[in-house]
Amino acid sequence: xxxxxxxxxxxxxxxxxxxxxxxxxxxxxxxxxxxxxxxxxxxxxxxxxxxxxxxxxxxxxxxxxxxxxxxxxxxxxxxxxxxxxxxxxxxxxxxxxxxxxxxxxxxxxxxxxxxxxxxxxxxxxxxxxxxxxxxxxxxxxxxxxxxxxxxxxxxxxxxxxxxxxxxxxxxxxxxxxxxxxxxxxxxxxxxxxxxxxxxxxxxxxxxxxxxxxxxxxxxxxxxxxxxxxxxxxxxxxxxxxxxxxxxxxxxxxxxxxxxxxxxxxxxxxxxxxxxxxxxxxxx
DNA sequence: CTGCTCCCCTGGGAGC
DNA sequence: TGCTCCCAGGGGAGCA
Numbered sequence: 625x626x627x628x629x630x631x632x633x634x635x636x637x638x639x640x641x642x643x644x645x646x647x648x649x650x651x652x653x654x655x656x657x658x659x660x661x662x663x664x665x666x667x668x669x670x671x672x673x674x675x676x677x678x679x680x681x682x683x684x685x686x687x688x689x690x691x692x693x694x695x696x697x698x699x700x701x702x703x704x705x706x707x708x709x710x711x712x713x714x715x716x717x718x719x720x721x722x723x724x725x726x727x728x729x730x731x732x733x734x735x736x737x738x739x740x741x742x743x744x745x746x747x748x749x750x751x752x753x754x755x756x757x758x759x760x761x762x763x764x765x766x767x768x769x770x771x772x773x774x775x776x777x778x779x780x781x782x783x784x785x786x787x788x789x790x791x792x793x794x795x796x797x798x799x800x801x802x803x804x805x806x807x808x809x810x811x812x813x814x815x816x817x818x819x820x821x822x823x824x825x826x827x828x829x830x831x832x833x834x835x836x837x838x839x840x841x842x843x844x845x846x847x848x849x850x851x852x853x854x855x856x857x858x859x860x861x862x863x864x865x866x867x868x869x870x871x872x873x874x875x876x877x878x879x880x881x882x883x884x885x886x887x888x889x890x891x892x893x894x895x896x897x898x899x900x901x902x903x904x905x906x907x
Numbered sequence: 908c909t910g911c912t913c914c915c916c917t918g919g920g921a922g923c
Numbered sequence: 924t925g926c927t928c929c930c931a932g933g934g935g936a937g938c939a
Binding site: 685686702732733734735736775776777780842843881882 | 909
């Protein structure tokens, strides 16, 4: 907070997507701005500046934002944008780079990431209202309200950022396994108890992952270029064919919601019938 | 609405 | 070693 962006370099212009801020590109990329706050909702981050500009950052699959002492070179083909950041001074250094100006570099080889400039915090609010509650921070009640009664496959719902925000393919599989819910299970067939269990599983999974610095399969590093460690704790993700950690039977690999999925067909039984109806009772 | 399939793009690993 | 094929953490569009 209070840091100033004193220079912006943009190597690939088309990373900056839709914008509600009609200004020259350096302005939209926050050139000259003083940072007011950093925010996050689900997988999206936002830099909000004192003069009201907003830059939304979505890392996609291979994106990374790292602090570096030198600007990227021309040979660095995937360094799309670099900001020279001057920390607030004088102040006690709370950041690894102290009070020295450092480069914040956005790299994204696959270019599935996105930068979007918005004209105001109101526009950010509007954008994020289209997303479901943040899966990591929202109270379980809010997640319950988002999931209850949906006639959708559990995995599809978890991956849909408009239902709840922040769960991707890895953590969807891990959460469903923890909760004993099959990925293709329609949510409207789940009991209240099972839904509560699923929501708890999502929050346990995300908390554990965040505490371990995330999952690095290939690309992911944090702002200090540190890889994550959670991949070694994955219960089932990437383990199709291996033994289920609970029952020992082989984990199945399948496609659900169009994505690579792993599940244990024994521990994550599909429920086809509505709960609470007993055969033979009146109709 | 829901779920498919395809597409955006590059790089790493497996297999020949 | 070098080549090809296949796959990937996201998400939007278009279609059934």
